[in-house]
Amino acid sequence: MKTRKNNSSIFRSAIIKFRCSVGEKTIIRRQAAASGKTLSEYCRGQALHGKIYATRRLTPEERQYFITLKDQNLGLARISNLIRNRDPALYRAVGEFLTDARTLYNQFF
Incomplete structure (x- = not known):
């Protein structure tokens, strides 16, 4: 069947x-x-x-730009995790930058 x-x-x-x-x-x-x-x-x-x-x-150049932006975002997230305990003000500034970068990236992907 x-x-x-x-x-x-x-x-x-x-x-x-x-x-x-x-x-x-x-x-x-x-x-x-x-x-x-x-x-x-x-x-x-x-x-x-x-x-x-x-x-x-998106053009291929724009697509490559956003892929590079995502890679930089990941790198800065790792750096901010390393400096979290040493300088809280810098950690917050990097965190704000990362949220701005994530929202920009998520608008297109």
């Missing part, structure tokens, strides 16, 4: 059509591409949630 595999994807079979001008369609298509979604996903998200947050695509 064969068992069915549990498919985690949702099968969408219903079709909804709406009218728009050619200019509106190109604008919607550009916004969908900018958000990294297909036209259907973009329209579905707008209809259900009202907001689609467009994630900006």
Whole structure:
């Protein structure tokens, strides 16, 4: 006896059509591409949630910059752990810098 595999994807079979001008369609298509979604996903998200947050695509240089930022963040965290007991003021300053760096990194990744 064969068992069915549990498919985690949702099968969408219903079709909804709406009218728009050619200019509106190109604008919607550009916004969908900018958000990294297909036209259907973009329209579905707008209809259900009202907001689609467009994630900006990073260039390879920007990606490398943030990877370097993360490596520096880890290095400074290690240094701050070493100086924790000797100079509490410096430890707090490094900690504040690390939280700022983490929030900047988490905005893009």
